[in-house]
Amino acid sequence: MKDLQKEVDVYISQFKEGYFSPLAMTARMTEELGELAREINHYYGEKPKKVSEKENTVEEELGDLLFVLICFANSLHIDLEEAHNRVMNKFNTRDKDRWTKIDK
Numbered sequence: 001m002k003d004l005q006k007e008v009d010v011y012i013s014q015f016k017e018g019y020f021s022p023l024a025m026t027a028r029m030t031e032e033l034g035e036l037a038r039e040i041n042h043y044y045g046e047k048p049k050k051v052s053e054k055e056n057t058v059e060e061e062l063g064d065l066l067f068v069l070i071c072f073a074n075s076l077h078i079d080l081e082e083a084h085n086r087v088m089n090k091f092n093t094r095d096k097d098r099w100t101k102i103d104k
Contacts, residue, residue, distance in 0.1 A: 001081040008070045019075035028068045036061035 012019055020028065039061045042049045049055075073080045 001084065002079070004066075005070055005074055005080060008067065009074050012071065012074070019071055022072070022076065025068065025072040025075060029065065029072060032061065032065040032068050036065055 019025070035056070036058065039056055039058050041047045043058060070080065072078075073083070
């Protein structure tokens with residue numbers, strides 16, 4: 001994750017504008033999530049894609065969302081690997097018995 005954050009930072013750092021504000025970043029994430037939802041609805045839902053609509057994939061939209069998420073984290077100086085580790089610790093402790101485990 002650190003490599004991804006560094007790669008995005010190097011990319012964004014070449015532009016005078018830099019990272020967007022937290023409010024603008026939230027709007028961008030919402031926009032990208034909407035685009036992902038639209039693709040999910042086309043592939044797995046009841047709404048077929050119009051002939052005139054651009055052919056996107058769920059993978060592309062997840063990639064766009066990940067990029068914006070990394071930009072957001074970078075702009076706020078958040079280490080996503082550390083954030084991930086905290087969340088996993090929470091799931092492995094507080095929520096460890098919340099779901100039915102598969103017998104192995």
